[in-house]
Amino acid sequence: MNPSPDHRVDVAIVGSGIVGISIAHALVRDGLTVTLVDREGVACGASRGNAGALAYSDVLPLASPGIMRKAPRWLLDPAGPLTIRPGYLLPIAPWLFRFWRSSFPAAAARSMAAQVALMTLARSEMQRQVAEASLSHMLVSDGALELYESEAERDAARPNWDVRGRVGIRFEHVGRDAIDELQPGLDSRFSYGTFLPEWQSVTDPYDFAVAFADKLRERGVLFRTAEITAVEPGEDGVVLRCADGEKICAKQAVIAAGAWSKSLAASLSDKIPLDTERGYNTTLPSGAFDLQRHLTFGGHGFVVTRLSSGIRVGGAVEFGGLHLPPNMRRADVMLAKAKAFLPALDTTGGKKWMGFRPSLPDSLPVIGRSPRVPSVLYAFGHGHLGLTQSAATGRLIADLVAHRPTVIDVAPFRPDRF
Numbered sequence: 001m002n003p004s005p006d007h008r009v010d011v012a013i014v015g016s017g018i019v020g021i022s023i024a025h026a027l028v029r030d031g032l033t034v035t036l037v038d039r040e041g042v043a044c045g046a047s048r049g050n051a052g053a054l055a056y057s058d059v060l061p062l063a064s065p066g067i068m069r070k071a072p073r074w075l076l077d078p079a080g081p082l083t084i085r086p087g088y089l090l091p092i093a094p095w096l097f098r099f100w101r102s103s104f105p106a107a108a109a110r111s112m113a114a115q116v117a118l119m120t121l122a123r124s125e126m127q128r129q130v131a132e133a134s135l136s137h138m139l140v141s142d143g144a145l146e147l148y149e150s151e152a153e154r155d156a157a158r159p160n161w162d163v164r165g166r167v168g169i170r171f172e173h174v175g176r177d178a179i180d181e182l183q184p185g186l187d188s189r190f191s192y193g194t195f196l197p198e199w200q201s202v203t204d205p206y207d208f209a210v211a212f213a214d215k216l217r218e219r220g221v222l223f224r225t226a227e228i229t230a231v232e233p234g235e236d237g238v239v240l241r242c243a244d245g246e247k248i249c250a251k252q253a254v255i256a257a258g259a260w261s262k263s264l265a266a267s268l269s270d271k272i273p274l275d276t277e278r279g280y281n282t283t284l285p286s287g288a289f290d291l292q293r294h295l296t297f298g299g300h301g302f303v304v305t306r307l308s309s310g311i312r313v314g315g316a317v318e319f320g321g322l323h324l325p326p327n328m329r330r331a332d333v334m335l336a337k338a339k340a341f342l343p344a345l346d347t348t349g350g351k352k353w354m355g356f357r358p359s360l361p362d363s364l365p366v367i368g369r370s371p372r373v374p375s376v377l378y379a380f381g382h383g384h385l386g387l388t389q390s391a392a393t394g395r396l397i398a399d400l401v402a403h404r405p406t407v408i409d410v411a412p413f414r415p416d417r418f
Contacts, residue, residue, distance in 0.1 A: 081301020
């Protein structure tokens with residue numbers, strides 16, 4: 001069902017990914033009328049092909065002193081976990097400069113404190129959200145295992161685990177015997193690991209988002225497929241201009257369009273340094289390997305995760321913007337490594353995918369009102385953590401829309417912090 005051009009709702013949300021869907025859920029809980037608008041449809045972007053992880057333990061910002069020591073080595077490897085596409089170094093340079101500044105110890109500590117608060121909220125709000133939407137059966141609680149190829153690699157990771165431990169994250173460093181129990185079939189090079197017993201995931205990120213959207217339709221939420229070209233202040237509200245010439249009017253609007261949010265913010269003269277981390281994966285048939293739980297190969301920048309749709313091998317970070325064609329060799333490299341690490345893995349019959357992670361230099365999302373047009377709110381830039389932080393973002397945006405005090409301080413996420 002599409003609203004008529006002059007239809008006016010309480011809140012219009014640009015973006016029907018998991019963040020936009022979670023925001024809609026929180027707003028409907030408050031009794032508001034909501035329309036979601038997306039250029040492609042429900043969960044057709046990063047929400048479709050991610051690893052399905054609820055990574056509440058990922059509180060360390062990507063912009064950190066440690067990453068700056070590793071980045072040069074990774075960048076010199078064209079098939080490594082971090083790369084910049086030829087021709088994109090100049091466009092990404094301002095973002096990289098801010099990223100470098102955000103990696104200074106004091107700045108990284110501030111980002112981590114904000115991330116810890118958001119992750120704490122994310123866990124409780126996700127449990128509340130799936131219960132309210134009757135989707136708890138789509139959560140999986142099998143834990144996760146991070147693996148190291150040497151004692152030196154394990155020891156290098158210990159300081160970051162110690163930091164996580166100080167903020168209440170449970171984990172256990174394990175040896176080879178425990179690794180064999182947690183995940184049989186790993187190559188013998190992995191003698192050290194870290195097990196996270198409280199790690200959760202969803203059965204499939206696309207199925208989860210679609211099921212959630214269906215629940216919202218039952219509650220009167222409207223979904224529309226249209227490209228929004230501009231957001232404008234209107235008489236007592238906001239006007240969304242569609243590429244087909246129609247318009248959607250709302251009292252307030254939320255921009256939650258992921259990697260495509262930057263241009264919409266710019267239409268309001270809000271300059272937000274959003275860029276994209278392109279990620280790649282291959283989804284193999286369900287019988288490809290007897291995977292017991294989520295596996296992280298941190299030294300190689302990829303994960304292997306079990307979904308209802310199959311075994312997904314993916315990760316990596318590639319800076320290349322929105323318009324360059326994908327380099328599927330990156331998916332091939334990760335799949336070849338996964339085969340080496342899991343010798344029994346059947347790598348035939350896989351489906352490759354590339355998606356755009358919307359990322360900001362300090363590793364924190366933008367959650368807050370437009371400085372120029374207060375009736376417009378922003379909710380984007382979650383990087384690798386959109387699914388993880390979706391419910392928390394929904395709660396915070398609902399608080400802001402209702403002009404309530406937010407449950408956590410949103411100052412670290414304000415749009416004008418750069």
